Amino acid sequence: MILLQLVFAVAAYAAFSLPKTDLALLGPVYRAQLDPSADAFVKAATQATEAVQKAVTSGNTSYGILDTKGTSFSASFFIVGSDDPLFEYHFEAPDLNGSYTKGNLTENTVYRTGSLAKVLTMYVWMVDIGDSVFNDPITKYIPELAAAELIPSNALFPTNWSEVTVGALASHISGIGNNFHTGDLALTGYGTPPVAADILLGYPPLDGENVPQCNFYGPQESCTRQQLLNGIIEHPPVYPSYTTPVYSNLAFAILALAYEEITKVPFDVSFSRVYNESLGLSSTTARYPPKDADAIIPRNESFSLFSYDLGLEAPAGGQYTSTKDLRKIAQSILDSELLPSYITRRWLKPRSFTSQWNAAVGAPWEIYRKEILANTIIDAGRIVDTYSKSGDVGAYSTFIGLVPDYNIGVTVLAAGDAPQSSVYAIRDILVDIYYPAAEAAAKEKAQRAFSGTFAAKDRNSSITLTVDGGPGVTITNWVSNGTDFLAGILAPYSDFRLYPTELSASTGDDGLTYYLYHLNSLQQNGEPFTQDFWSPYNNEWIMVDALDYNNLATDAFTIGFDKQGVVQSVRCQALRSDMYRSG
Ligand SMILES: *[C@@H]1O[C@H](CO)[C@@H](O)[C@H](O)[C@H]1NC(C)=O
Ligand SMILES: *[C@@H]1O[C@H](CO)[C@@H](O)[C@H](O)[C@H]1NC(C)=O
Ligand SMILES: *[C@@H]1O[C@H](CO)[C@@H](O)[C@H](O)[C@H]1NC(C)=O
Ligand SMILES: *[C@@H]1O[C@H](CO)[C@@H](O)[C@H](O)[C@H]1NC(C)=O
Numbered sequence: 001m002i003l004l005q006l007v008f009a010v011a012a013y014a015a016f017s018l019p020k021t022d023l024a025l026l027g028p029v030y031r032a033q034l035d036p037s038a039d040a041f042v043k044a045a046t047q048a049t050e051a052v053q054k055a056v057t058s059g060n061t062s063y064g065i066l067d068t069k070g071t072s073f074s075a076s077f078f079i080v081g082s083d084d085p086l087f088e089y090h091f092e093a094p095d096l097n098g099s100y101t102k103g104n105l106t107e108n109t110v111y112r113t114g115s116l117a118k119v120l121t122m123y124v125w126m127v128d129i130g131d132s133v134f135n136d137p138i139t140k141y142i143p144e145l146a147a148a149e150l151i152p153s154n155a156l157f158p159t160n161w162s163e164v165t166v167g168a169l170a171s172h173i174s175g176i177g178n179n180f181h182t183g184d185l186a187l188t189g190y191g192t193p194p195v196a197a198d199i200l201l202g203y204p205p206l207d208g209e210n211v212p213q214c215n216f217y218g219p220q221e222s223c224t225r226q227q228l229l230n231g232i233i234e235h236p237p238v239y240p241s242y243t244t245p246v247y248s249n250l251a252f253a254i255l256a257l258a259y260e261e262i263t264k265v266p267f268d269v270s271f272s273r274v275y276n277e278s279l280g281l282s283s284t285t286a287r288y289p290p291k292d293a294d295a296i297i298p299r300n301e302s303f304s305l306f307s308y309d310l311g312l313e314a315p316a317g318g319q320y321t322s323t324k325d326l327r328k329i330a331q332s333i334l335d336s337e338l339l340p341s342y343i344t345r346r347w348l349k350p351r352s353f354t355s356q357w358n359a360a361v362g363a364p365w366e367i368y369r370k371e372i373l374a375n376t377i378i379d380a381g382r383i384v385d386t387y388s389k390s391g392d393v394g395a396y397s398t399f400i401g402l403v404p405d406y407n408i409g410v411t412v413l414a415a416g417d418a419p420q421s422s423v424y425a426i427r428d429i430l431v432d433i434y435y436p437a438a439e440a441a442a443k444e445k446a447q448r449a450f451s452g453t454f455a456a457k458d459r460n461s462s463i464t465l466t467v468d469g470g471p472g473v474t475i476t477n478w479v480s481n482g483t484d485f486l487a488g489i490l491a492p493y494s495d496f497r498l499y500p501t502e503l504s505a506s507t508g509d510d511g512l513t514y515y516l517y518h519l520n521s522l523q524q525n526g527e528p529f530t531q532d533f534w535s536p537y538n539n540e541w542i543m544v545d546a547l548d549y550n551n552l553a554t555d556a557f558t559i560g561f562d563k564q565g566v567v568q569s570v571r572c573q574a575l576r577s578d579m580y581r582s583g
């Protein structure tokens with residue numbers, strides 16, 4: 001299912017150099033704009049429609065060419081809390097005119113997931129088990145692996161399974177390897193050359209060797225649990241666990257078995273309970289959907305592999321879903337509908353770096369970092385992280401991306417002759433439009449919420465807040481009990497910005513909802529300290545909450561929003577005084 005990677009590995013990417021990064025804290029610099037009618041979102045929808053139309057008309061984009069004859073796709077961008085997408089586009093390729101079971105392509109049309117399945121699988125795991133077992137050795141749940149014989153002082157073979165944890169398997173860092181009989185050259189499989197050709201390529205004949213005639217990606221019988229686990233045990237390790245990420249389909253077959261051992265419920269049953277019952281979805285299934293399903297099956301069954309059953313490896317790449325269902329799933333994750341929010345936050349975090357500056361790996365997230373222009377005053381960007389998963393199986397290619405900073409998500413599903421290039425090109429075009437739009441929409445919302453002066457009723461204290469070309473909310477004037485505060489204790493600094501947290505309370509009877517914000521005080525107008533590549537001064541997280549006044553932080557602000565989202569009160573915790581909107 002990841003065989004397309006082989007083809008794709010040779011694609012050339014433009015070298016990039018690291019851009020100038022703003023010193024704002026990691027995370028959103030504004031609370032997200034969740035109103036789909038915000039100007040920036042409306043403009044983005046027009047831009048996106050034009051850009052995608054141009055792509056399908058020309059077959060060329062700045063992110064590569066795409067097949068507009070034999071590949072269809074469904075793309076969408078959406079926001080948490082909104083039933084309708086911000087943007088949706090379904091492209092029906094002319095050559096695939098007979099490929100829709102219901103005659104056309106809509107948000108309800110089912111595609112195969114490919115490896116996007118790994119996110120659907122881990123979501124079920126998170127809902128039912130959580131991540132508390134992530135440090136358990138997998139031997140605790142798979143007796144065959146616990147019983148695997150080890151050879152003392154030989155780490156080359158076999159894998160020492162007691163060092164492989166559940167969390168390592170979930171985040172591609174178990175070191176156990178990628179596949180078992182998926183893309184195995186010694187078997188007649190989908191996406192590999194005929195076995196007879198291997199010998200001409202230089203591989204030795206296997207006569208007399210025992211090549212198991214089972215497969216998870218070919219016409220043979222599907223491998224049994226015993227065949228799978230024997231094969232896994234007989235496959236030499238690739239790295240010690242927790243060395244470096246190595247993509248693993250195998251890991252998710254093992255995890256599904258461990259899931260069943262822990263919960264005593266068949267994985268497919270739980271899958272259906274989470275997606276069908278809990279989330280009320282009708283197009284997301286662990287196995288081949290009902291015959292009357294609304295689906296895209298490019299050309300024919302044997303070409304598309306729509307119904308091919310991946311057996312025990314299905315949790316790694318064999319599931320089915322639609323654009324609409326993926327939107328609901330992504331929204332439910334971002335909004336912590338099925339998980340406690342602290343588990344969601346923990347799940348949406350990296351577990352390993354990769355060799356690329358802009359990429360990391362989660363469980364099982366493929367995390368990509370993108371610089372978004374966030375400070376036009378000093379021309380610096382900030383890093384926005386996307387928790388994503390891509391997938392490829394048969395004639396299908398998929399992508400889902402979640403952006404916690406903006407509470408938005410993106411999906412692109414494609415099917416046909418060259419689905420992967422459509423997914424990547426369309427995704428990149430949309431991301432380039434929607435991330436800046438989400439940043440602008442949030443900024444505009446903050447501008448309306450904060451701009452003004454706030455004054456204490458019982459002393460000469462006041463503060464003036466505004467939104468400028470930089471990130472966050474900037475303080476332009478601050479008097480505390482008759483003292484010019486910016487010229488006093490804050491005199492060494494020249495740039496003062498407030499950033500949101502999600503800590504909030506609406507307990508009082510004043511009708512306000514209070515959010516905690518942090519003040520970031522910077523020198524040289526917020527310019528990075530570029531002369532020292534490891535300077536802690538470029539890393540503001542070290543400075544947060546560092547200076548207290550009788551146990552309350554000098555940088556902690558409690559901001560009271562009214563029902564319209566307009567700020568009515570501002571309190572610096574250390575100063576112990578409320579300032580109310582006075583202009
Ligand atoms: C595709 O467009 C890019 C610019 O976006 C251009 O450099 C390239 O030559 C074009 N390729 C083709 C095949 O038209
Ligand atoms: C699909 O389009 C071709 C021409 O491009 C036409 O010959 C064929 O009848 C169409 N098939 C269907 C099912 O509409
Ligand atoms: C798809 O076809 C159905 C039924 O023919 C129709 O109601 C619907 O508007 C069509 N949708 C699109 C996006 O073309
Ligand atoms: C396997 O790993 C465990 C845990 O590190 C260790 O105690 C044990 O000695 C190892 N076994 C072999 C044969 O190396």
Ligand SMILES: *[C@@H]1O[C@H](CO)[C@@H](O)[C@H](O)[C@H]1NC(C)=O
Nearest residue numbers: 276277279280281282283290
């Ligand atoms: C659950 O799935 C079945 C079969 O696809 C469907 O008929 C039913 O409507 C689904 N339930 C919900 C709540 O969508």
Ligand SMILES: *[C@@H]1O[C@H](CO)[C@@H](O)[C@H](O)[C@H]1NC(C)=O
Nearest residue numbers: 298299300301302303304417
């Ligand atoms: C399925 O479609 C492919 C690609 O168009 C074609 O090569 C193959 O012959 C078709 N197979 C069947 C059984 O129609």
Ligand SMILES: *[C@@H]1O[C@H](CO)[C@@H](O)[C@H](O)[C@H]1NC(C)=O
Nearest residue numbers: 458459460480481482483577
């Ligand atoms: C304000 O400052 C004056 C003079 O420095 C001081 O006496 C007074 O206690 C201060 N009051 C408050 C509420 O900070």
Ligand SMILES: *[C@@H]1O[C@H](CO)[C@@H](O)[C@H](O)[C@H]1NC(C)=O
Nearest residue numbers: 460461479480481482483484
């Ligand atoms: C409050 O303090 C500021 C700063 O010292 C001063 O400029 C202003 O005149 C004072 N206002 C009043 C009403 O005392």
